[in-house]
Amino acid sequence: MAGRQTAAILWVLTLSGCGEPPFVPDVAYLATDAHLTVGGQQIVLPLVAVGSLTGPLSYRYSHDRLEPALKRRLREMSGDPAKPLPVEQVEVSVAVYGTHGETAQSQAICPRLTRRWSRHLCxxxxSGVLLDVPERFALTDRxxxxLYRVGNEKxxxxxxxxxxxxxEPEVACDQEGKFCKAVVSISPRLVAVWSVWNSSPGSRAETAQHMAKRQGEAIVTFVRNAIGSERAPSASLIQPCRFHSTQTARASPIERYGAHRLV
Known part of the structure; x- marks a missing residue:
């Protein structure tokens, strides 16, 4: 009987995960601004928004899986706005940072963020331009x-x-025409790359071309006026400022997002 009770207790402990320490996000680290240079342009992102890096310091994993020594070096090498860290590519994550790691402690990231757009997302x-910026896109040198592939093509x-x-966003799709890559130039050297797709035939969802145009124009506005500036953007980048008329599709990004008020 005692053996059965012991086995039952061990089984319950295994299911409840009592043998593993609870996950606690490194809030101070995640909210730290990283000053980077990519494609000849300086950008500023909180580390929680840096999905991956390729350069002197490279990683492709979640920040929670990085070794403490690498985290420390990353903060040191990207912490000085006067000496931004040069990188070949940075993956930008535009997400709800306050749910990072799915823990209650993640909300503590929000008040520490220095940029208004990141606090709103957190x-x-x-809203505003953030509605059209894809959740993930890469910034890289032209x-x-x-080096990029399209879909499953080798x-x-x-x-x-x-x-x-x-x-002006452009699109390249795989042979089936479903999975595509979009590219938009932000400056002569700096380009953004991200995934778009075509829905099934007969679907009323937007095409890859339309998705790329909508998201690409938003990326250009976002990079130039939010993460590519040392100053925080004005409220017009965040608040909806779109026209609700047949002219909306032909309106410029400045008209749609009220960028005339941006910093």
Whole structure:
């Protein structure tokens, strides 16, 4: 009988995860601003918004899986706005930072964030230009476009000739035409790359081309006026300022998002 009771207790402890320490996010680390240079442009992001890095310090895992020594080096090397850390690529995460790790402690990230747009996202307030910015996109030097693949295709190089016109998104799709990559140039050297897709035939969902145009224009506005500036953006970047008329699709990003008031 005693053996059965012991086995039952061990089984309950295993199910409840009592043998593992509770996850506690490193709030101070995640809210720290990282000053980076990519494609010849300086950008500023809280570390919680940096999905991955390629450069002198590279990683492709969640911040929670990084070794303490790497976290310390990353904070040290990217902490000085006068000496931003040069990188080849940075993956930007535009998400609800207050739910990072799905713990109650994650909400403590929000008041520590220095940028208004990141504090709004942290508190589930996704509005204005943030409605159209994709949840993940990469910023990279134009010279790296040849390294990207489209969908499950093995060959690279298709994106190398894309993004010739600044602010004009372009799309390349796989052979089936479903999974695609979008590219938009923000400056002569800095480009953004992200995933778009076509829905099933007959669907009323937007096409990859339309998705790329909508999101690409939002990315350009976001990078230039939010993360590419040392100053916090004005409220017009966050608050909805779109026209509700047939002219909306032809309106410029400045008109749609009220960017005339941006910093």
């Amino acid at each position: 508190r589930h307030n996704r 010279n790296n476009l040849a 060959q690279t190089g298709r994106l190398a000739v894309m993004g010739a016109s600044i602010g």
